[in-house]
Amino acid sequence: MSRILGISNLTMAFGGVRAVQQFDLLLEEGGVHGLIGPNGAGKTTIFNVVTGIYRPQSGSVLFEGRELVGRRPFDIANAGIGRTFQNIRLFPNLSALENVIIAGHKDASYGMLEALTHLGRYGRVVRAQREHARELLAIVGLDAREKERAGSLPYGLQRRLEIARALAIRPRLLLLDEPAAGMNEEESVALVNFIREIRRRFSLTIFMIEHHMDVVTSLCDEITVLNFGKILARSSCMEEIKKNPSVVEAYLGKE
Numbered sequence: 001m002s003r004i005l006g007i008s009n010l011t012m013a014f015g016g017v018r019a020v021q022q023f024d025l026l027l028e029e030g031g032v033h034g035l036i037g038p039n040g041a042g043k044t045t046i047f048n049v050v051t052g053i054y055r056p057q058s059g060s061v062l063f064e065g066r067e068l069v070g071r072r073p074f075d076i077a078n079a080g081i082g083r084t085f086q087n088i089r090l091f092p093n094l095s096a097l098e099n100v101i102i103a104g105h106k107d108a109s110y111g112m113l114e115a116l117t118h119l120g121r122y123g124r125v126v127r128a129q130r131e132h133a134r135e136l137l138a139i140v141g142l143d144a145r146e147k148e149r150a151g152s153l154p155y156g157l158q159r160r161l162e163i164a165r166a167l168a169i170r171p172r173l174l175l176l177d178e179p180a181a182g183m184n185e186e187e188s189v190a191l192v193n194f195i196r197e198i199r200r201r202f203s204l205t206i207f208m209i210e211h212h213m214d215v216v217t218s219l220c221d222e223i224t225v226l227n228f229g230k231i232l233a234r235s236s237c238m239e240e241i242k243k244n245p246s247v248v249e250a251y252l253g254k255e
């Protein structure tokens, strides 16, 4: 196995609030890492730093050996990192299919003139993008609903559509911010199977934030507990995490 992501000494502050302090993490290719912890612990902030939305005060984020700090979100997505958002960010008035096609836009290899005249590579590229988007919709179980407005899909399907959209850029690393949020037990079980399937199919490494402990236990091979921006515990054994008194006090005990 080789290292895909290496975060070291990461500190991100907003004014006086130190959201993340000296965070580090090593992710091996093919792994599934879970990030858990109470509300406001700094979990989403870590994702926002990795994807270039925030620039940290200090620290380094290496993806496949290359520094991401200082690079733009679009550039980081193109490098091979896909993500979903805690609060769903789809284009609600576009169809399910259009949402996925737009996300896969980096595939575009045609020139401006070809786009304007619809000649040459343009037609081929557009057809290929549409086909790829359709394949992804089929994988997430939305193929029968490709024409529906994203905003009118049920919540669980919007979450799946977000994942299809994240996959459109053909990522090697996928960040999932609370994929099971708002789901009941049956839906979370389906989600777990679905995440396993896409991980295998696309050889993904997954870094996920989740509050549903059953989802974390089923999927993750290592777990980090964050509290007030700092690492409280880290283990490959969920039982160990569940028994850790400071984790129980800061997080699990309050469930």
Ligand SMILES: Nc1ncnc2c1ncn2[C@@H]1O[C@H](COP(=O)(O)OP(=O)(O)OP(=O)(O)O)[C@@H](O)[C@H]1O
Residues within 6 Å of the ligand: 014, 017, 019, 037, 038, 039, 040, 041, 042, 043, 044, 045, 046, 086
């Ligand atoms: N853009 C911002 N400006 C100011 N403060 C921010 C910003 N983003 C996050 N914070 C603060 O940083 C801290 C960590 O927030 P973050 O969203 O990373 O927490 P979280 O662990 O994802 O919580 P939750 O489980 O509720 O999603 C919070 O105190 C939050 O208010």
Ligand SMILES: [Mg+2]
Residues within 6 Å of the ligand: 043, 044, 045, 086
């Ligand atoms: Mg969050």
